[in-house]
Structures are given as C-alpha cells and as structure tokens.
Amino acid sequence: MVAVAEAELYLPSSLQDALRVLADGGGAAVPLAGATWAMRAVLRGEELAARYVALSGLDELRTVEVAADGSLAIGACVTHARLGEAVADQPNLRGLHDAATKAANAAVREAATVGGNLSVAAFPAADLVPALLCLDAEVELARPDGNERVSLERFLQLRSELAPGTVLARVHVPAGRLRTAHARLPLRVAGDYPVAIVSVALDVAADGTVARAAVAVGSVEAVARRWPELEAELVGKPVGAEAAAVAAKALSATFHGREGIEAPGWYRVSVLPTLVRRALTALSGQEGNQ
Amino acid sequence: MTIELTVNGETRTVTAAPLTPLAEVLREELYLTGTKQACGEGFCGSCTVLLDDAAAPSCLTPVGMAAGKAVRTIESLAPGMSELSPLQQAMKDADAVQCGMCFPGILMGLTALLARQPEPTEDDVRTALSGHLCRCTGYARIVDAALSVCVPAERGV
Ligand SMILES: Cc1cc2nc3c(=O)[nH]c(=O)nc-3n(C[C@H](O)[C@H](O)[C@H](O)COP(=O)(O)OP(=O)(O)OC[C@H]3O[C@@H](n4cnc5c(N)ncnc54)[C@H](O)[C@@H]3O)c2cc1C
Numbered sequence: 001m002v003a004v005a006e007a008e009l010y011l012p013s014s015l016q017d018a019l020r021v022l023a024d025g026g027g028a029a030v031p032l033a034g035a036t037w038a039m040r041a042v043l044r045g046e047e048l049a050a051r052y053v054a055l056s057g058l059d060e061l062r063t064v065e066v067a068a069d070g071s072l073a074i075g076a077c078v079t080h081a082r083l084g085e086a087v088a089d090q091p092n093l094r095g096l097h098d099a100a101t102k103a104a105n106a107a108v109r110e111a112a113t114v115g116g117n118l119s120v121a122a123f124p125a126a127d128l129v130p131a132l133l134c135l136d137a138e139v140e141l142a143r144p145d146g147n148e149r150v151s152l153e154r155f156l157q158l159r160s161e162l163a164p165g166t167v168l169a170r171v172h173v174p175a176g177r178l179r180t181a182h183a184r185l186p187l188r189v190a191g192d193y194p195v196a197i198v199s200v201a202l203d204v205a206a207d208g209t210v211a212r213a214a215v216a217v218g219s220v221e222a223v224a225r226r227w228p229e230l231e232a233e234l235v236g237k238p239v240g241a242e243a244a245a246v247a248a249k250a251l252s253a254t255f256h257g258r259e260g261i262e263a264p265g266w267y268r269v270s271v272l273p274t275l276v277r278r279a280l281t282a283l284s285g286q287e288g289n290q
Numbered sequence: 291m292t293i294e295l296t297v298n299g300e301t302r303t304v305t306a307a308p309l310t311p312l313a314e315v316l317r318e319e320l321y322l323t324g325t326k327q328a329c330g331e332g333f334c335g336s337c338t339v340l341l342d343d344a345a346a347p348s349c350l351t352p353v354g355m356a357a358g359k360a361v362r363t364i365e366s367l368a369p370g371m372s373e374l375s376p377l378q379q380a381m382k383d384a385d386a387v388q389c390g391m392c393f394p395g396i397l398m399g400l401t402a403l404l405a406r407q408p409e410p411t412e413d414d415v416r417t418a419l420s421g422h423l424c425r426c427t428g429y430a431r432i433v434d435a436a437l438s439v440c441v442p443a444e445r446g447v
Contacts, residue, residue, distance in 0.1 A: 011354075036332055036350045040331050105420055105422075191333050
C-alpha cells in the first residue's frame with residue numbers, strides 16, 4: 001500500500017510527455033488534475049497510486065475554444081470557475097453555466113476540473129455529467145498513438161477501464177440554439193453534493209412546441225443517464241413546467257434511486273418531478289431558437 | 291523531496307512529500323498556523339488560502355502542485371500585525387468574529403472575492419461564503435461587514 005509520503009508527483013512538459021509516462025507506468029501511474037477528488041482517497045479508504053502525473057499545468061488542456069458556429073471545445077483541465085466564465089454569455093448554455101458555477105464551493109471550483117469531474121466512476125453526483133449529457137457532448141481521448149472521439153455516454157461506460165496512457169483531453173459540445181437549464185438539489189447550499197440533478201435541453205420550434213428534448217438525471221442512480229421516456233413525452237407539446245412535472249411523476253418508476261448517507265434512494269426519485277418543474281420553469285423564459 | 295514555494299511574497303524551501311496537503315506544510319513546516327485544518331475534505335473552508343490570487347482549499351492542494359504559484363495565507367493580510375486589512379478591521383468593528391476557527395478561511399475567501407469583484411452584491415458575498423462553515427454564529431454580521439468595505443463611497447467607510 002502506497003503512503004502519502006511515498007506517492008510521487010510527475011510534472012510533465014507536454015500532454016505527449018504525460019501520455020508516455022502514464023503508458024510506461026502501467027496502472028501504477030494515474031492522471032491528476034485539480035486533485036480535489038484524489039486528495040480525499042485516504043479518507044475514502046482507497047489506495048493511493050504510486051505515481052501521479054499532474055495535467056493541470058498543461059496550457060494545451062486549459063482553453064475553452066468557441067468555434068464560429070458556436071460549438072465548444074473545452075480542455076480537460078479547465079476548472080469549473082473558468083468554464084463558468086467562458087460560457088457566461090452564451091444564452092444556449094445556461095444549464096452548463098449553472099452546473100459549473102453552482103457545484104461545490106468557490107474554492108473547489110477554482111481547482112476542480114472538467115476532466116476530473118467526468119472521470120470519476122465512483123462519483124454519482126457530478127454536476128457536469130448530466131449538463132453535458134443533455135448537450136450530446138463528446139469526449140476526446142488522447143493516447144500516445146493518437147486521439148479518439150467517443151460520446152460522453154460511451155465514455156461513462158469506458159472510464160473505469162481506460163488503458164494506461166489514456167487521458168481525457170477535451171470535451172466537444174455541438175452547436176445548437178437550445179434552451180437549457182440545470183436544476184440540482186443539495187440539502188444545504190454549503191458545498192453539499194446534490195441528492196438529485198435534472199439537466200434539460202430543449203429545441204423549441206417556431207410554433208412554440210418542443211421539436212427535440214434531452215433530459216439527463218444525475219445523482220439518483222450510480223451513473224447519470226438520459227431519461228428517454230420523459231424526452232418523448234415533452235416532444236410535440238408547448239414548453240410547460242406543470243405538465244412536465246406531472247409526466248415526470250408518472251415516469252419516475254424508471255429510476256432506481258441509490259442509497260446514500262445524505263439521502264435514501266426513494267427520496268432521490270421522489271424529488272425528480274420538482275426538479276423537472278424547476279428546470280422547465282427556468283428555461284421557459286429563455287429566447288432559444290424562436 | 292525539496293520543494294520551493296513562494297509564501298506571502300517570500301521564497302521558502304520545504305522538505306515534504308509532494309502529495310502532502312499544502313495546509314499541513316504551512317502549519318507544520320512553516321509554522322503559519324493561522325491556516326486551520328478542520329474537515330480535511332474541502333467542505334468547511336477553514337484552510338482556504340490564496341493561490342495566484344484565487345481561493346484554494348489548502349487541505350486538498352498537494353504541496354507539489356503549489357510550487358511556482360504565489361501562496362498567500364491569513365498572516366499576509368496584516369503584515370507585522372501593525373494594521374489590519376480593511377476587511378479584518380470591518381470584521382472587528384462589526385464584532386463578527388467568535389471562536390476564530392473558520393475566520394482565517396473566511397477572510398481569505400472574501401479577500402479573493404473582493405480582489406476579483408470589488409463591488410460584489412450581497413448574493414455574491416453569500417455565494418463566496420457558502421463554502422465556509424461557521425458553527426458559532428450566523429453569517430449576518432459577516433456579510434454586513436464584508437459589504438461595508440466594498441463600495442466605500444456609498445457605504446461611508
Ligand atoms: C467540498 C466539495 C464539494 C463538492 N461538491 C460537488 C458538487 O456539488 N458537484 C460536483 O459535480 N462535484 C462536487 N465536488 C467534486 C468535485 O467536483 C470533484 O472532486 C472534481 O470534479 C474532481 O476534479 P479534479 O480536477 O479535482 O480531479 P482529480 O482529483 O485531479 O482527479 C479525479 C480522478 O479523475 C482522474 N482524472 C482527472 N483528470 C483526468 C483526465 N483529464 N483524464 C483522465 N482521468 C482524469 C484522476 O486520475 C482521478 O482518478 C465537490 C468536491 C469537494 C471537495
């Protein structure tokens with residue numbers, strides 16, 4: 001077992017250098033970004049890695065690029081605080097903005113990164129996961145022999161078994177004139193993990209009806225996921241918070257809430273209609289593509 | 291391992307394993323005991339310091355990642371203890387301080403906020419305080435005292 005006093009920290013000169021050291025290290029070397037999850041490993045009773053490869057100093061992973069069409073490429077080491085600033089003026093990304101600026105607390109948001117938030121398989125309450133799931137985000141994985149893009153949904157399945165030398169390098173968010181919202185329920189505002197999260201992205205047609213709906217739920221089950229039954233229910237109707245909450249209530253049985261010390265499973269499921277109502281209320285005032 | 295840090299403007303060399311929490315190094319190696327270590331998991335805010343002017347949970351910051359960054363602790367707000375910073379003075383005047391465990395962190399969190407946003411709203415102040423747990427009292431005097439130093443002209447300070 002590796003003690004804190006024995007764990008090594010490697011500061012790579014480039015992403016390529018990091019990938020090489022991670023690949024050479026086999027499973028003994030792991031990426032380190034904001035360190036806000038990794039530094040709590042001992043408290044969780046987990047093993048430390050022998051070697052940590054610090055990615056957060058790599059400038060190539062710290063930019064948010066907005067293309068002319070409005071699509072985004074978010075570097076994995078962009079912190080929650082920087083992401084919030086970068087998307088503050090994008091009316092179609094209110095949901096992502098709220099996820100980045102309401103998660104955790106101010107000091108943690110300055111350190112915790114997008115890549116770290118998406119990479120922890122054992123963390124069901126990650127805010128950015130549902131926010132990005134409902135935007136159809138893709139993840140760019142970097143390996144010593146090249147990069148590959150996979151859907152975020154696929155990455156959530158792959159993330160605990162990534163081959164050594166694989167790093168989440170960027171998150172790609174396609175352009176879309178959407179209305180988006182992120183409703184989360186922490187039991188106290190003081191940095192608690194949310195017990196349930198509902199992120200919504202709607203494409204609203206000129207006649208005011210929903211042309212396309214994406215709803216993602218976080219923290220209720222072990223891994224965040226889309227809610228296809230509710231999405232189907234929203235399409236073709238006007239944006240309506242009450243009707244959506246009623247539909248959410250009828251469809252909540254599709255979730256099996258996870259037990260946790262801050263809330264039992266049934267409670268997480270029972271707050272979903274309220275969070276759906278809040279999300280829909282938040283985005284009903286938005287301009288979107290009308 | 292030898293690590294060079296810049297703490298409160300001075301270069302300090304410490305001997306520590308790179309994953310040691312910065313809070314522990316500040317307290318145990320550099321005897322800067324104003325920084326408190328309470329929850330050890332980033333929730334309570336008592337270990338908040340500034341890293342390159344941004345608030346940082348020093349219990350979750352590996353000391354090896356603080357190398358090359360400017361670390362500021364509570365001790366830098368009133369160097370020499372001669373004169374308090376305006377924020378400290380406001381807290382004193384408002385009688386906002388009780389046991390003092392959370393206070394160094396609160397002051398560093400608010401110092402970071404005011405540096406970035408000299409005229410915050412009450413909501414901004416409350417948001418900045420949301421990661422700081424005070425178990426003695428409410429936050430009302432702290433919020434009022436923080437706001438009193440923000441816009442001197444309007445608030446007559
Ligand atoms: C007090 C507190 C409150 C919090 N509240 C919330 C909250 O409300 N909502 C929320 O979403 N989160 C919350 N968090 C969790 C926080 O967001 C995570 O700790 C953080 O997202 C992890 O990011 P990091 O950059 O610090 O990751 P690290 O700790 O550096 O890394 C975490 C894991 O991800 C791996 N990793 C990191 N980056 C990459 C990469 N680019 N490629 C591959 N693997 C990688 C590492 O190997 C490690 O296993 C909270 C944390 C704290 C301390």
